[in-house]
Amino acid sequence: DIQMTQSPSTLSASVGDRVTVTCRASQTISSSLAWYQQKPGKAPNLLIYKASSLESGVPSRFSGSGSGTEFTLTISSLQPDDFATYYCQQYNSSPFTFGQGTKLEIK
Amino acid sequence: EVQLVESGGGLVKPGGSLRLSCAASGFTFSSYTMNWVRQAPGKGLEWVSSISFSSSYIYYADSVKGRFTISRDNAKNSLYLQMNSLRAEDTAVYYCARCAYGDYVFDYWGHGTLVTVSS
Numbered sequence: 001d002i003q004m005t006q007s008p009s010t011l012s013a014s015v016g017d018r019v020t021v022t023c024r025a026s027q028t029i030s031s032s033l034a035w036y037q038q039k040p041g042k043a044p045n046l047l048i049y050k051a052s053s054l055e056s057g058v059p060s061r062f063s064g065s066g067s068g069t070e071f072t073l074t075i076s077s078l079q080p081d082d083f084a085t086y087y088c089q090q091y092n093s094s095p096f097t098f099g100q101g102t103k104l105e106i107k
Numbered sequence: 108e109v110q111l112v113e114s115g116g117g118l119v120k121p122g123g124s125l126r127l128s129c130a131a132s133g134f135t136f137s138s139y140t141m142n143w144v145r146q147a148p149g150k151g152l153e154w155v156s157s158i159s160f161s162s163s164y165i166y167y168a169d170s171v172k173g174r175f176t177i178s179r180d181n182a183k184n185s186l187y188l189q190m191n192s193l194r195a196e197d198t199a200v201y202y203c204a205r206c207a208y209g210d211y212v213f214d215y216w217g218h219g220t221l222v223t224v225s226s
Binding site for chain 1: 154218
């Protein structure tokens with residue numbers, strides 16, 4: 001199985017900050033990587049697919065990059081609505097594994 | 108508007124069974140691969156199972172293989188998860204999710220249904 005490791009597990013930041021979350025795969029997954037945002041008590045929301053493609057309706061301050069085994073999610077200027085937990089997910093092969101999550105907190 | 112509505116969750120004793128349902132609307136259900144993803148209380152997301160549009164391809168996580176069965180009824184726009192031999196570690200919110208872009212990316216999710224396995 002492919003293991004997905006996110007860092008950091010928790011990130012404290014302020015409104016307006018630029019933040020980056022990293023996701024590493026235990027083996028190469030090409031660009032088969034998605035990012036989701038989840039708020040407490042809600043279902044996850046797809047942000048990025050194919051490592052860098054922005055899902056329709058997602059603000060352009062979100063961007064993704066990477067390929068192979070290392071990927072990043074960047075939020076260019078944090079907004080109050082962005083404080084949530086973020087998950088990466090590989091879909092190169094079954095089982096389709098998620099990272100453990102990165103909780104983005106208000107500093 | 109795409110809608111996925113799960114039902115069937117509840118409290119069940121270890122070793123018991125439960126059947127989850129997901130009612131889909133707002134899209135051509137028979138054209139999409141569908142999935143179940145779960146989240147234990149306070150924990151991360153775990154993919155559980157996938158079923159292709161024609162039920163030809165079915166996948167399971169090792170943690171549920173042999174105990175859970177995914178199925179669908181395209182005439183009823185419904186997805187199911189039959190869960191047998193339930194364990195405490197199966198306690199979670201179970202989400203129904205649709206695949207997007209011809210791949211195992213999940214673009215629409217239901218609100219989830221809580222399954223609690225406890226004596």
